[in-house]
Amino acid sequence: MKIISSSLLLFIVINIIFVNLGQCQQPIEYSSCQLQSVGSNNINGYVLISNYSGASSEKYTVQVVASGFQNVSSTVYATVRQYGNLLNTNNPVFGYNPNDEYNCTVPGCLGSTTFTTTSMNWTQTFTTPMFNLSPGLKSVVGRIFSLSTSPFDSNYIIAQCVLGIGNPQFIPSTSPMASLNESTNYAAISEIPNNGIQNGAVCYLQPTAAYPLVNGTVLITEIKNIIIGSNQPMGLNIIAMVNGTDGQIGISINQFGDSLTADGSSTGGVWGLSNQTHGLPTNNTRLYGDLGNICVYYNDVAYYNWTTPYIGYFDSIPNLLGRSIVIRSKPYTTSPTYDGSIMATCVIGLRENGNIPATKFNPNTNNAAPTCFPDPTTSTTTGPNTTTSTTGSGSDSGSFSSITTPFMKLTILLISVLSFILL
Ligand SMILES: *[C@@H]1O[C@H](CO)[C@@H](O)[C@H](O)[C@H]1NC(C)=O
Ligand SMILES: *[C@@H]1O[C@H](CO)[C@@H](O)[C@H](O)[C@H]1NC(C)=O
Ligand SMILES: *[C@@H]1O[C@H](CO)[C@@H](O)[C@H](O)[C@H]1NC(C)=O
Ligand SMILES: *[C@@H]1O[C@H](CO)[C@@H](O)[C@H](O)[C@H]1NC(C)=O
Ligand SMILES: *[C@@H]1O[C@H](CO)[C@@H](O)[C@H](O)[C@H]1NC(C)=O
Ligand SMILES: *[C@@H]1O[C@H](CO)[C@@H](O)[C@H](O)[C@H]1NC(C)=O
Ligand SMILES: *[C@@H]1O[C@H](CO)[C@@H](O)[C@H](O)[C@H]1NC(C)=O
Ligand SMILES: *[C@@H]1O[C@H](CO)[C@@H](O)[C@H](O)[C@H]1NC(C)=O
Ligand SMILES: *[C@@H]1O[C@H](CO)[C@@H](O)[C@H](O)[C@H]1NC(C)=O
Ligand SMILES: *[C@@H]1O[C@H](CO)[C@@H](O)[C@H](O)[C@H]1NC(C)=O
Numbered sequence: 001m002k003i004i005s006s007s008l009l010l011f012i013v014i015n016i017i018f019v020n021l022g023q024c025q026q027p028i029e030y031s032s033c034q035l036q037s038v039g040s041n042n043i044n045g046y047v048l049i050s051n052y053s054g055a056s057s058e059k060y061t062v063q064v065v066a067s068g069f070q071n072v073s074s075t076v077y078a079t080v081r082q083y084g085n086l087l088n089t090n091n092p093v094f095g096y097n098p099n100d101e102y103n104c105t106v107p108g109c110l111g112s113t114t115f116t117t118t119s120m121n122w123t124q125t126f127t128t129p130m131f132n133l134s135p136g137l138k139s140v141v142g143r144i145f146s147l148s149t150s151p152f153d154s155n156y157i158i159a160q161c162v163l164g165i166g167n168p169q170f171i172p173s174t175s176p177m178a179s180l181n182e183s184t185n186y187a188a189i190s191e192i193p194n195n196g197i198q199n200g201a202v203c204y205l206q207p208t209a210a211y212p213l214v215n216g217t218v219l220i221t222e223i224k225n226i227i228i229g230s231n232q233p234m235g236l237n238i239i240a241m242v243n244g245t246d247g248q249i250g251i252s253i254n255q256f257g258d259s260l261t262a263d264g265s266s267t268g269g270v271w272g273l274s275n276q277t278h279g280l281p282t283n284n285t286r287l288y289g290d291l292g293n294i295c296v297y298y299n300d301v302a303y304y305n306w307t308t309p310y311i312g313y314f315d316s317i318p319n320l321l322g323r324s325i326v327i328r329s330k331p332y333t334t335s336p337t338y339d340g341s342i343m344a345t346c347v348i349g350l351r352e353n354g355n356i357p358a359t360k361f362n363p364n365t366n367n368a369a370p371t372c373f374p375d376p377t378t379s380t381t382t383g384p385n386t387t388t389s390t391t392g393s394g395s396d397s398g399s400f401s402s403i404t405t406p407f408m409k410l411t412i413l414l415i416s417v418l419s420f421i422l423l
């Protein structure tokens, strides 16, 4: 009986994880994002873009549903910005460059609206759009969608979000696109360096409803050439700094860059192919999105640093841009299941050159941290691995063994009590 029910549970869990990997429904190009207010507004809502439309002459549909415009009386412009960095305060409109092949030929690219109510439900269709959602230079996935009260100047942005690869299963039921909810998604981006575009990505973690204190920053940088004299391997370097957690936590790249749900479920399963299986980063048949665990803390910030060529680069397919980074409350183990709930998510956006937030810690010079995981059968190994520290340079090294989190303190206490009893 027990065996049957655990097999059933395993079956259900595996199905939940892989449900988005092996679908065979009609493909659509679909992107979504959850608007965040900028400045002294309380605007919230969502943006949906899809290549579906009722009329065959129309190629793309953009829908913006948002409220909280009490402080806005002027025309509002809907624009896509060049970069997907929410903290970039000088973010040009995508393509608005006389030397660029992809001009905005109308102010704001997507259009503008003047409204007298405090909410908007704006649908725009495009027959010959300047943008698309498929892999390539014209894709808006991984860039910022903004609402602003002046068409180009990013100082006038009143709400914004990073356009991600949307999850068709979570299209709001009131949307004209709702009938696409059983489709698969082809939205993607593939960037080519040396085109004025950067070679990095950024993701600002937002808490899910159950974990309001968790936030953080993830920086992804392409390392395509060996830096002589450095021990930095080639691949995508992923640095995550997470606030508001303790103990070991899991980190993954999920299939969809979709933040339309408060519990993070619209991010779907861990990103991967149907012939890949869940595993720790040391496993060479793991899912693309299996990033492992974070187990190093410094001053209460959970710190992750890992470089892997397994996921490809920004100009290749597979491509992580527009997908999501997900933080889980429990670490990965070797079992094919994911424990814990989603604490924070963010949509991976394009990052401009330079403007890289400082990462002053260097806790993981040996790439070992992502593979840390507890032995579930013993209670004393479930805390952060306090011996995973650094020999790196800088005045911060040597401080990582400091006992900073309550969880670590509890673990140390448990170990002490156990040793006392055994002695
Ligand atoms: C939308 O895009 C997908 C993938 O590119 C394509 O297969 C599909 O035919 C498109 N649908 C429409 C209505 O254009
Ligand atoms: C309008 O702006 C004021 C500050 O200028 C702010 O306190 C208030 O919350 C805003 N109202 C809304 C609905 O955004
Ligand atoms: C782009 O804009 C410039 C002027 O800003 C114009 O001369 C040029 O024709 C435009 N190119 C396209 C492809 O629209
Ligand atoms: C937005 O407008 C469409 C059609 O005009 C309507 O069907 C839909 O219910 C509206 N959505 C919301 C969230 O109000
Ligand atoms: C998909 O949309 C249909 C029609 O709006 C609805 O009946 C169905 O429940 C939706 N399915 C999902 C998985 O949301
Ligand atoms: C952690 O939270 C503090 C306080 O809000 C903030 O200043 C800091 O930027 C956060 N760290 C990251 C990595 O987001
Ligand atoms: C980020 O997390 C820290 C630690 O939980 C918290 O103190 C801070 O208020 C959070 N910042 C935001 C902007 O939510
Ligand atoms: C997994 O599938 C992908 C594409 O579907 C294929 O390119 C790859 O070779 C497969 N890998 C293995 C180990 O079968
Ligand atoms: C990788 O994971 C698979 C599935 O869990 C497992 O069968 C295989 O032994 C693992 N390989 C390594 C090298 O750990
Ligand atoms: C990340 O680890 C690599 C070694 O794998 C090291 O060269 C690099 O300096 C580390 N980065 C940071 C910001 O700590």
Ligand SMILES: *[C@@H]1O[C@H](CO)[C@@H](O)[C@H](O)[C@H]1NC(C)=O
Residues within 6 Å of the ligand: 368, 371, 372, 373, 374, 381, 385, 387, 388, 389
């Ligand atoms: C903790 O880190 C040390 C040093 O890197 C390593 O030898 C040990 O296996 C790690 N323990 C766990 C449980 O990850």
